[in-house]
Structure formats: structure tokens, C-alpha cells
Amino acid sequence: MTELAQLLEDYEPVIGLEVHVQLATRSKIFSSSATAFGAPPNSLTDPVVMGMPGALPVFNRTVLEHALKLGVATSSQIRAKSRFARKHYFYPDLPKGYQISQFDEPLCENGHLDLILNGAVKRVKLQRIHLEEDAGKNTHVGAVSHVDLNRAGIPLVEVVTAPEITSSEEAAEFMRSLHRLVRWLEISEADMEKGQLRCDANVSVRLRGEDRLGTRTELKNINSFKFVQNAIDHEIARQLRLIDSGGRVERETRLWDAVAGQSASMRSKEEVNDYRYFPDPDLPPLVVDGATMATVLRTLPELPVPRFERYQKLLGVSADDARTLVGDRALADYFDAAVKAHPGEGGRTIANWMLTELLGALNAANQDISQSAMPPERLAALVVLVETGVISGKIGKEIFEESYRTGEEPAAIVERRGVQQISDEAMLWSIVDRIVGANPRQAQEFQSGKDGLFGFFVGQVMKETQGRANPVITTDLLHKRLGR
Amino acid sequence: MPTLTRKEVEEIALLARLHLESEEVEAMQGELGAILEHFSGIASVDTTDVVPMTHAVPMDLPLRNDVVLPSLPTDEALRGTPKRDGDLIVVPAILPGGPE
Numbered sequence: 001m002t003e004l005a006q007l008l009e010d011y012e013p014v015i016g017l018e019v020h021v022q023l024a025t026r027s028k029i030f031s032s033s034a035t036a037f038g039a040p041p042n043s044l045t046d047p048v049v050m051g052m053p054g055a056l057p058v059f060n061r062t063v064l065e066h067a068l069k070l071g072v073a074t075s076s077q078i079r080a081k082s083r084f085a086r087k088h089y090f091y092p093d094l095p096k097g098y099q100i101s102q103f104d105e106p107l108c109e110n111g112h113l114d115l116i117l118n119g120a121v122k123r124v125k126l127q128r129i130h131l132e133e134d135a136g137k138n139t140h141v142g143a144v145s146h147v148d149l150n151r152a153g154i155p156l157v158e159v160v161t162a163p164e165i166t167s168s169e170e171a172a173e174f175m176r177s178l179h180r181l182v183r184w185l186e187i188s189e190a191d192m193e194k195g196q197l198r199c200d201a202n203v204s205v206r207l208r209g210e211d212r213l214g215t216r217t218e219l220k221n222i223n224s225f226k227f228v229q230n231a232i233d234h235e236i237a238r239q240l241r242l243i244d245s246g247g248r249v250e251r252e253t254r255l256w257d258a259v260a261g262q263s264a265s266m267r268s269k270e271e272v273n274d275y276r277y278f279p280d281p282d283l284p285p286l287v288v289d290g291a292t293m294a295t296v297l298r299t300l301p302e303l304p305v306p307r308f309e310r311y312q313k314l315l316g317v318s319a320d321d322a323r324t325l326v327g328d329r330a331l332a333d334y335f336d337a338a339v340k341a342h343p344g345e346g347g348r349t350i351a352n353w354m355l356t357e358l359l360g361a362l363n364a365a366n367q368d369i370s371q372s373a374m375p376p377e378r379l380a381a382l383v384v385l386v387e388t389g390v391i392s393g394k395i396g397k398e399i400f401e402e403s404y405r406t407g408e409e410p411a412a413i414v415e416r417r418g419v420q421q422i423s424d425e426a427m428l429w430s431i432v433d434r435i436v437g438a439n440p441r442q443a444q445e446f447q448s449g450k451d452g453l454f455g456f457f458v459g460q461v462m463k464e465t466q467g468r469a470n471p472v473i474t475t476d477l478l479h480k481r482l483g484r
Numbered sequence: 485m486p487t488l489t490r491k492e493v494e495e496i497a498l499l500a501r502l503h504l505e506s507e508e509v510e511a512m513q514g515e516l517g518a519i520l521e522h523f524s525g526i527a528s529v530d531t532t533d534v535v536p537m538t539h540a541v542p543m544d545l546p547l548r549n550d551v552v553l554p555s556l557p558t559d560e561a562l563r564g565t566p567k568r569d570g571d572l573i574v575v576p577a578i579l580p581g582g583p584e
Contacts, residue, residue, distance in 0.1 A: 025550050026550050026551070026552050027550050027551060027552045027553075032548070032551060032552055032553035033552070033553070033555040034552045034555065040558070040571055041558075041570070041571040041572045042558050042561055042562055042571050042572065042573065043555060043558050043571070044555050045555055045556050045558075045561045046553075046555055046556055047556070050556070050561055058546060058548040059545050059546070059547055059548060060547075060548055060549075060550050061547040061548060061549055061550060062549075062550035063550075064547065083538065088499075090501050091578070092573070092575040092578060138578060139572075140577060140578070142577070143576075143577050144569075144574050144575065144576060144577055145574075145575050145576070145577050145578045146569060146572040146573065146574060146575075147572065147573040147574075147575055148571075148572055148573075149561075149573075274495075274499055276499065279538035279539075281538075281539065283545055284539050284541070284543050284544060284545045284546075285538075285539070285544060285545060286544075286545045287544040287545065
């Protein structure tokens with residue numbers, strides 16, 4: 001049997017994703033029942049959700065606004081007039097016998113989502129983003145299944161990528177980027193444990209250089225970033241081994257079992273569904289008017305990837321730090337506020353303080369940035385004290401800790417504790433001179449090449465000055481005094 | 485003069501979850517065939533420059549504000565349910581996953 005790595009040199013994987021995102025609305029897409037998670041079973045239904053004869057759907061305006069935000073944020077073409085269609089299948093979680101979805105005239109088409117992959121921006125094309133209603137939830141218990149229709153009618157967008165993702169790593173990063181974007185836009189909580197972001201993957205392999213796509217399988221039920229990567233890796237390996245042993249990939253749907261770490265066939269092509277789509281006669285065309293579009297454009301925040309680039313190019317932040325900062329909108333907003341409060345160009349330093357001291361304090365308390373006890377302006381003020389040499393970086397960390405704990409202004413703490421940095425050369429020289437004189441053995445060993453002892457002298461100066469000696473000047477003076 | 489094969493009728497019946505006896509399949513071949521024939525007459529009209537019409541009344545989709553109203557009481561919602569387990573609807577076992 002050929003090694004997998006060898007096969008991957010000859011074959012390339014081709015992956016397309018279909019991601020369902022629940023939109024954060026109070027009421028359902030076509031009726032006024034609440035969308036709350038965790039309510040008692042079948043307590044959030046109404047005649048529309050239950051598919052009662054004669055009940056008519058009425059579309060929720062907020063669903064349109066949320067979907068438009070995603071459409072604009074992904075540079076999609078927005079259809080001025082889109083249409084709802086019925087997708088027919090029989091399943092206990094779907095009382096009407098059809099799901100209201102969009103088919104040949106979706107709201108958004110031909111957009112793209114930018115990922116930050118290995119420090120660079122990678123663009124993934126989106127074929128479409130369309131609106132639909134969620135189905136109820138089935139739970140399987142032995143010989144029967146239980147149905148809870150609370151989820152039925154919760155608004156969804158389905159985001160469909162072009163088949164051009166080439167690795168499981170990229171697929172997982174796509175999921176993370178989409179997760180970040182919908183939260184950034186405040187259109188979805190995207191809590192994967194609550195099924196608010198769900199992913200199906202179409203996976204195929206083909207000989208490198210081949211234009212035609214290979215036969216694909218559809219993987220369902222891959223609802224965590226880790227599962228996306230594991231399930232796709234597993235499927236790529238399965239297909240390559242199958243081809244290598246002379247077999248052929250069959251068009252089928254496979255269900256990922258995260259516990260077993262493998263997939264099993266669920267439906268073969270013989271049973272491929274015929275959904276019999278047709279325009280829903282209950283729902284006239286969805287028209288996007290100018291006023292709605294203007295509101296969406298006016299309220300759209302600066303997006304994560306443009307910020308990632310701005311932080312590097314204009315503020316000198318490293319790619320790693322910039323990526324962390326844009327991982328969460330509240331974090332990025334905090335950073336921007338701190339940069340704004342800083343009189344100079346403090347981006348790089350503020351990023352350092354934020355990502356080490358501030359996140360450290362927050363993590364220790366198991367809090368997120370929105371619960372920060374230190375406002376961005378105060379962090380900027382502390383950074384300025386360090387940058388202008390009023391205090392050393394080491395003292396700065398102590399001041400941070402105290403200020404974070406007590407809420408006192410950094411400058412006031414510095415004043416009260418008298419911990420201003422000593423940058424007076426004459427004063428430092430007298431200390432350096434005394435310390436070197438008092439440690440002749442160490443001085444001699446350093447002079448004869450024992451480099452590690454330099455730290456001993458720095459430490460002594462710091463001990464003498466309670467950490468207040470300016471480290472740059474101290475280093476300089478010690479070299480002078482020690483003669484190397 | 486049926487235009488539908490037996491297999492086609494059986495597939496349509498399956499999609500509609502209808503059970504047809506053998507002689508009913510034959511009857512449907514004829515009846516559905518006649519309907520299809522009627523549509524083929526409509527399909528022969530030249531519609532090159534005609535925008536497809538999906539609604540008889542020219543109107544835009546009415547929009548509703550995102551406001552929650554009381555749901556059906558659970559007992560009311562489940563009144564027509566043949567079998568319940570607490571507040572859950574009980575149905576014969578189905579394969580996990582299902583179509584989406």
C-alpha cells in the first residue's frame with residue numbers, strides 16, 4: 001500500500017463547505033414565537049411552526065438586516081429581488097413537509113471570505129448565502145425518536161463556498177473566520193455547542209493538474225473546529241486509500257462520528273433526494289429597498305481582516321499580535337481605543353501590554369475583555385509612563401497589577417510609591433562603581449570571559465535601587481566600569 | 485396512452501409517501517400522463533421574452549418587526565400528536581442526521 005504522504009503528492013483534495021448559521025433574532029423567521037435556547041420542549045411553537053393548514057408565514061425584518069450585513073461584509077452581490085422556495089422532504093422535524101429556503105434566486109452571490117492563514121490573507125470564494133428556516137430537533141432513543149420543534153423556524157443563513165479549499169487546515173480556518181465574522185457583525189452568537197454554527201463538507205480528490213472535480217462525498221455533522229479538520233483529514237485518507245487499492249469513490253453522504261473518529265455511509269446516490277423545489281406561493285419576492293441597504297452600510301463596523309492589515313501596516317504590530325487582536329471585536333475595539341488615547345505611535349507597545357499583562361489578568365480571573373477592570377485610556381497612560389522612561393518596564397508591570405486591582409491611576413501610584421525610574425547617570429555611576437568594587441572576584445571572572453556574570457551585576461544594581469535603575473543606562477555604565 | 489413509466493409513477497408515489505396498489509399504479513400512469521400532456525401543451529408556447537411569474541398578485545414581501553408573541557401552549561400544540569413522552573413528540577426511530 002502506498003503511503004498517504006506519497007498519494008498526497010500525486011493527488012490534491014478539493015473541499016467545499018456549506019455552513020449553517022443561526023441568526024440572532026428574538027422571534028422566528030416566519031412567525032412570532034421566541035427563539036430562546038433551552039426552553040422546555042415544544043413550548044416555542046405556533047400555527048406556522050407546526051405547519052397548520054392555512055397558517056401563513058410573515059417574514060422577520062431583522063433576518064434581512066442580519067443577512068445583508070453578512071452579504072456586504074463578504075463583498076457579495078446582493079439581489080434586489082430574491083425569492084423563497086419550498087424544499088420538499090419528509091422528516092419528523094419538519095411538520096410542513098417542506099423547508100422554506102432559497103433556491104435559484106438567493107439573496108447573496110459571488111462573495112468571498114478572507115482568512116488569515118499562516119500570517120497571510122487567503123481569499124475563499126463564496127457561491128452564495130441564502131436564507132432558510134431551521135428544522136426541529138430529533139433525538140434518537142432506542143426504537144423511537146423524540147421530536148422537539150422549538151428550533152423549527154429559527155432563521156438560518158447557509159453560506160456555500162466554491163469548491164476550492166485545498167486542506168482540512170484551511171477548512172477549519174474558514175470556519176473560525178466565519179465564526180469570528182458573524183459574531184463581529186453581531187448577527188449570531190455562533191455558539192457551536194448550541195448548534196448555532198453547523199458545517200457540512202463536500203470532499204473529493206483529483207490528480208494534480210486535473211481540471212475536472214473528482215466524485216465527492218458529503219460529510220455531515222461536523223460541528224466543531226476540531227471535528228471539521230479531523231473529519232476532512234479522515235475522508236481524504238479514506239478516498240485516497242480507496243483509489244490506491246483500485247476502487248472508486250461513490251457519491252454518498254457520510255455521517256461523522258466524533259467519538260469513534262470515523263465516518264459511516266448514510267445515503268448512497270441511489271437514494272439521492274429529489275427536493276422538488278418550487279417558488280413558495282405564500283411568499284412574494286423579497287425586495288431590498290434603498291433605506292434598508294443604507295442602514296446596513298452605515299452601521300457596518302470595520303471588519304477583522306482590514307483591521308489585521310491596518311494594525312501591521314500603520315501601527316507596526318506583528319502579524320501574530322494583529323491576528324490575536326482581531327480574534328474578537330471587543331479586543332480590537334479596546335486596542336483601538338487605547339491607541340487613540342496614546343499621544344504618540346504606541347500601537348506596538350500597547351499590543352504587547354494588552355496581550356501579556358491585560359489578557360493575563362483577564363485569563364487568571366476567567367474573564368473576557370468586556371469585563372476588564374482597566375479602561376483602555378488607563379492602559380495607554382501606563383504605557384506612556386514606561387515609554388518615556390518615568391518608570392521601568394518591570395516596575396510598570398507592578399503598577400499595572402496594582403492599578404488593575406485598585407482602579408487607581410498609574411501616575412498616582414508611581415507618585416505615591418516613589419518608584420520613578422532613575423536615569424540620572426551620575427547617581428547610577430556611583431552605584432555601579434560601588435557594586436563592582438565590592439565584588440572583585442565576580443568582576444575578574446567576568447573580565448576573563450564568564451559572560452553570564454553580567455546579569456549578576458545588573459541584578460545587584462536593581463536590588464540596590466529597588467528595580468528603579470534605568471536598565472539601558474545601567475547596562476551601558478556597567479560595561480564601561482567593567483571594561484568589556 | 486401513458487407517457488409515464490411504471491417506475492416513474494412508483495418514484496413519484498414514494499416522494500409523496502403514497503402507497504399505490506399495482507392497479508392504481510397503472511391508473512396513475514394514465515391520469516398523471518394526461519396531466520403532463522396538458523402541460524406539454526403549455527410548454528410549447530414561446531416564452532423567450534417573458535419574465536417568469538411566480539406570484540399572481542404583484543406585491544413585495546411584507547416585513548414583520550422582530551417582536552415575540554406568546555407561543556401555543558404545549559398541550560394545544562401537541563393536541564394532534566398520536567404519541568407523546570412528556571412534552572416530546574414520539575415517532576418511529578429514524579436515522580440520525582437526516583436531510584438539511
